[in-house]
Amino acid sequence: MIVAPSAEDLFAARAALVALDPALAHAHAVTPAFEWRTREGGFAGLMRMLVEQQVSTASAAAIWRRVEAGLGEIAPAPVLAREIEDLRALGLSLPKARYAHAIAEACATGALDFAGLRDLPDAEAIARLTAVKGIGRWTAEIYLMFCEGRADIFPGGDIALQEAMRWADRAERRPSEREAAARAELWRPHRSVAAHLLWRWYGGVKRGELSRAR
Known part of the structure; x- marks a missing residue:
């Protein structure tokens, strides 16, 4: 059974990510609190x-x-x-x-x-x-x-994550899978929280609910 991080734990991890990488500051600032996504294993x-x-x-x-x-x-x-x-x-x-x-x-x-x-x-x-x-x-x-709730996983091949990383870095092109995985090394040991944050930010921008620009 997955023991999902609490809201307090997630917020603390998000704050730690911004301290590790100020490029995530805007995504963190505009993205509301979210729960850890869980699925049947x-x-x-x-x-x-x-x-x-x-x-x-x-x-x-x-x-x-x-x-x-x-x-x-x-x-x-x-x-x-x-x-x-x-x-x-x-x-x-x-x-x-x-x-x-x-x-x-x-x-x-x-x-x-x-x-x-x-x-x-x-x-x-x-x-x-x-x-x-x-x-x-x-x-x-x-x-x-x-399905297992692992805290330090980053699927660099995910297109939505790559695009959100491009926005965060104000880059002209999306990173490749290898580049995204290498970029995410800075976010250890909170890479799964970084992925959640970027997904939520990406989805919110696509729905017109959150701002992409900073």
């Missing part, structure tokens, strides 16, 4: 992330309902009991159906152990996840941040 949580990738929120919700109804239980055994075409009939693309099988197989064989994953350092946990076909680095980092 384990096989079901990872499956849902797989379903949601590269589709709209509405489409993801509709496909997930079909997957839940079709499988009965979101677990490795029901997935492995179905052929790839059966999974496609539930709304999964061919690659996603194959990835679902690969992840279920890794869980069934013990190659992927969610309970043991929690005891691994961040880098080892990411390596363990990305060793499974269908789990990229972004997915692994998002899983560890939202």
Whole structure:
């Protein structure tokens, strides 16, 4: 079970981030208090992330309902009991159906152990996840941040984060994944809070609720 940081802890981390990097001062100043984002973990949580990738929120919700109804239980055994075409009939693309099988197989064989994953350092946990076909680095980092509540993760490949970093640095172009990850090193040990802050700022600007300029 994730023990989410309190509002006081999050505010303290945000203040520490601004002290570490004044480029975050505007984002911190205009972004209201927020809660730590949490999601269901384990096989079901990872499956849902797989379903949601590269589709709209509405489409993801509709496909997930079909997957839940079709499988009965979101677990490795029901997935492995179905052929790839059966999974496609539930709304999964061919690659996603194959990835679902690969992840279920890794869980069934013990190659992927969610309970043991929690005891691994961040880098080892990411390596363990990305060793499974269908789990990229972004997915692994998002899983560890939202499903395990890890405090010092930064998914540098996230486009929204890259764009918010560009705004913060007043840069002409977005940083690459490698550049974003290197830039975020300054924010240790609060990189997950920095990601939350930048996401909330980015979303608020896109909705017209927050200011981008300073």
